[in-house]
Amino acid sequence: MRVLNLATSQDAEFFQLQVRALERQGIEGTTLGVPGDQEPTDDGMTSRSVADYLRFHTRVLRRSLDAYDVVHANYGLTAPAALSQPTRPVVLSLWGSDLLGEFGWLSRRCARRADAVIVMSAEMADVLDADCHVIPHGVDLKQFRPFPRRTACETVGWDHDVGNVLFPYPEQSPVKNYPRAERVVDAVRDRLDGDVELRTVYGVPHARMPVYMNAADALLVTSRREGSPNTVKEAMACNLPVVATDVGDVRERLDGVTPSHVRRTDGGLVDGLLDVLERGSQSNGRAVVRSLGLERMGRDIRAVYESALDERSAPSVVRTVERNPGTED
Missing domain, CATH: 3.40.50.2000 (Glycogen Phosphorylase B;)
Known part of the structure; x- marks a missing residue:
């Protein structure tokens, strides 16, 4: 054909x-x-x-x-x-x-x-x-896969002793809503016993994104609208917990994934991100996303x-x- x-x-x-x-x-x-x-x-x-x-x-x-x-x-x-x-x-x-x-x-x-x-x-x-x-x-399940966080942090130059929150979009995009991500992370800093860093990663080679996802403690999505965001599915394939607004098919994709949260309000996003960082564990996302x-x-x-x-x-x-x-x- x-x-x-x-x-x-x-x-x-x-x-x-x-x-x-x-x-x-x-x-x-x-x-x-x-x-x-x-x-x-x-x-x-x-x-x-x-x-x-x-x-x-x-x-x-x-x-x-x-x-x-x-x-x-x-x-x-x-x-x-x-x-x-x-x-x-x-x-x-x-x-x-x-x-x-x-x-x-x-x-x-x-x-x-x-x-x-x-x-x-x-x-x-x-x-x-x-x-x-x-x-x-x-999702390319061979490329996006879990590997040790400490190794990933050393590769990208991040401190592995802080909570690294990944925002994989351009800061200037109104649709992706970076100011909301900043508000959420600022509020988490006030409540968490430990340092938290919001890491904006955009424009890097796609083959390098699994390294950043494995170096992060959470993926934060604050978009106003989405279809089926690839970054969420790629994070799942790396067992990276996701905290996201209720856009596109994110709620459907994260059904059964823990720890991960889909929330509508700033307060809900703060609570969800705080829960993920306090647990400090990987998600079971890869098992859920295999069918994609x-x-x-x-x-x-x-x-x-x-x-x-x-x-x-x-x-x-x-x-x-x-x-x-x-x-x-």
Whole structure:
């Protein structure tokens, strides 16, 4: 099977992992990225000009004439270009901000015309209110794994005698809400018998993130909205406790994970983080997240491609993808 991938962030690690997982499923993929420079916007996302997207439409129309079986639009802003070509089935993957943010109206409109739609969480499926498959981004369980905290702290230069709280996002992103993370950690410092450090880690190579996760005592997520945040699943794979706001599928993912907490208020986040730091133990997250490995994701997406091909004339997709606990490790 040959697939033409359309992407706004073709170099993003989670997208590259998806491409490689599909290759192992026998999918030959070619990726077209939206041209133009990316610029920061108020919600921390990136944008391009209208002219960039018009050029992208032209490229997609030209390339779709080649021998592809499916056009896969990754992120809602690529969907109009995918739908403008008349010959190939279109699979649309919505990642989160494209449905929950400024251009959600466009994603919903395009989803009604696509042959199949993939979303990252049940919350996104509820917002979309249309037939779709729920397939979260998978986790590289070989790369993200537990190893000794002291070794990790020495590698990244952190003091292992303090409570290291990891915030893996840019501080300037309003969506990620760094000021709230600061408030929570400041309040924990006032109540905890010991030092606490809020560690912002962003822009480092993805392959280095497992080291930071193993050096940390907790992952703190204070986002205003998310789809299915990879960082939570990666932390689970490292047995790193998570304290997070109730966004996206975080509550679902952390069901049965201890110690970890999902809270709505600042006070709840403070209590949750305080509990994790006082316990000083790893979570059981890896055992819970095993069913979200990359191979399972690849098989699920391939099945969506096959359904789009088989039912192009009358697409029929399910609301969710049932997931049985796997043994992938």
